Amino acid sequence: MIPLKRALSSPTGRKFVMSISGIALVLFVIVHLLGNLTLYVPDGGETFNRYAAGFEAMGPFLYVIELGLLAVIVIHMTWGIATALKNRKARPEKYAESVDSKGGPSNLSLASKNMIVTGVALGIFLVVHIWHFRIRKVYVAETTEIDGNEHADLYALVHAAFSDPLWVAFYVGAMLFFGFHLRHGFWSALQSLGAMKPEWSKGIYALGFFVALVLTVGFMGIPLYIYFVG
């Protein structure tokens, strides 16, 4: 047995925390994208607004889910930042000739080297994103009528935002960071858990690229679609 505190902070244990929270976020993000695909339906936002209104029907249960999600993000960020700081301390004196990859089996890349950079960028993005659509949905959005009931017109809010090229650029840029984070993150999460057979390793690394690509293109397409197609 290992005391809980130790199990959550040891080199191996802290990566369990990161990978489990990371996988939870990936699952959330997949569901989030599936829901957002309704934005591609060309019906003036009716399908999307209906989908969004569905959350309100959950009542207080929605807050439970949202708080849970927030907790996962905070845990992932806290552990991620703490781990990166420890790693920095593990090599106080840097190499003069910076180590680039020796090639072969190494996964050293822009993505794997910069997890903390892309991660912090995602953290900043999340603050803006939650304010932009979640908070403004409550305080700023107009209302629309769905089956005789008043609901926030989230579609109008999204549509207005993505008519502005600056917002489109912001979201597209953020999704690049997201793609890089997931490119290494997906594989890393499974390796951190030891959740693989040796023969799967290459396949999982390749799958990580596919997952990152599909999710990134899916999300990135939304602002671009709304800006260029309407």
Added chain:
Amino acid sequence: MADDMMTIHLKVWRQAGPDKQGRFENYTVEKVNPHMSFLEMLDVVNETLIHDGEEPIEFDSDCREGICGTCGFVINGQAHGEERGTTVCQLHMRSFSDGETIVVEPWRARAFPVIKDLVVDRDSFDRIIAAGGYVSVGTGPKPDANSVKIGKDVSDKAFDAAACIGCGACVAACPNASAALFTGAKVSQLAMLPQGKPERGRRARRMVHQMQEEGFGNCSNIGECEAACPKEISIQNIAKMKREYLRAIFTDS
């Protein structure tokens, strides 16, 4: 023969002692035989330095045939140099080009403090092994040969992990200065074998925690360690260590 001789420019890290300020020093070595190993080339440089009454460049070596793990430093940003699956004692000057400038510096990690020039203190590795990288055997009558059966596939994998010579290149090459490959190789080697199984939980716990005490970084699954390892030990051994540790969180054995 003489036509093959090379001229090499060296930029070597010189540091008089653990708490002294180090700096790079330039040397030009002429008439370098391309069939010399990198260490033999340094021997030649040291002969000259000693002859001139200067301090020779301190570096570690023992077997000089790539099996003991004593030698090792960073050449042009790569642990043991650019060639894969090799130690500096087995790296030959023919893999460099005539007139090249070569940067030589010690392993850099908090857990590997510099003792002098290119020599670092790797006692932290010994302490990780002492924490659990062994099999306790009861004394008594010698068991019959082959009384413990081990499948060929298992013994092959354990042997691959056991190939670690403890040189420290994995730590040196890791962007996080993590000792996960070194520790993982031993944890996984012993966990696979029947003799090591009884102590597997205790071993995984103690070795991982010792690795943390020593101030090594945390593995980010980048795999640069495997690329730098002169014995090309696979990071699958790190994945195996994760499983062993996960098991050890919940079990007593």
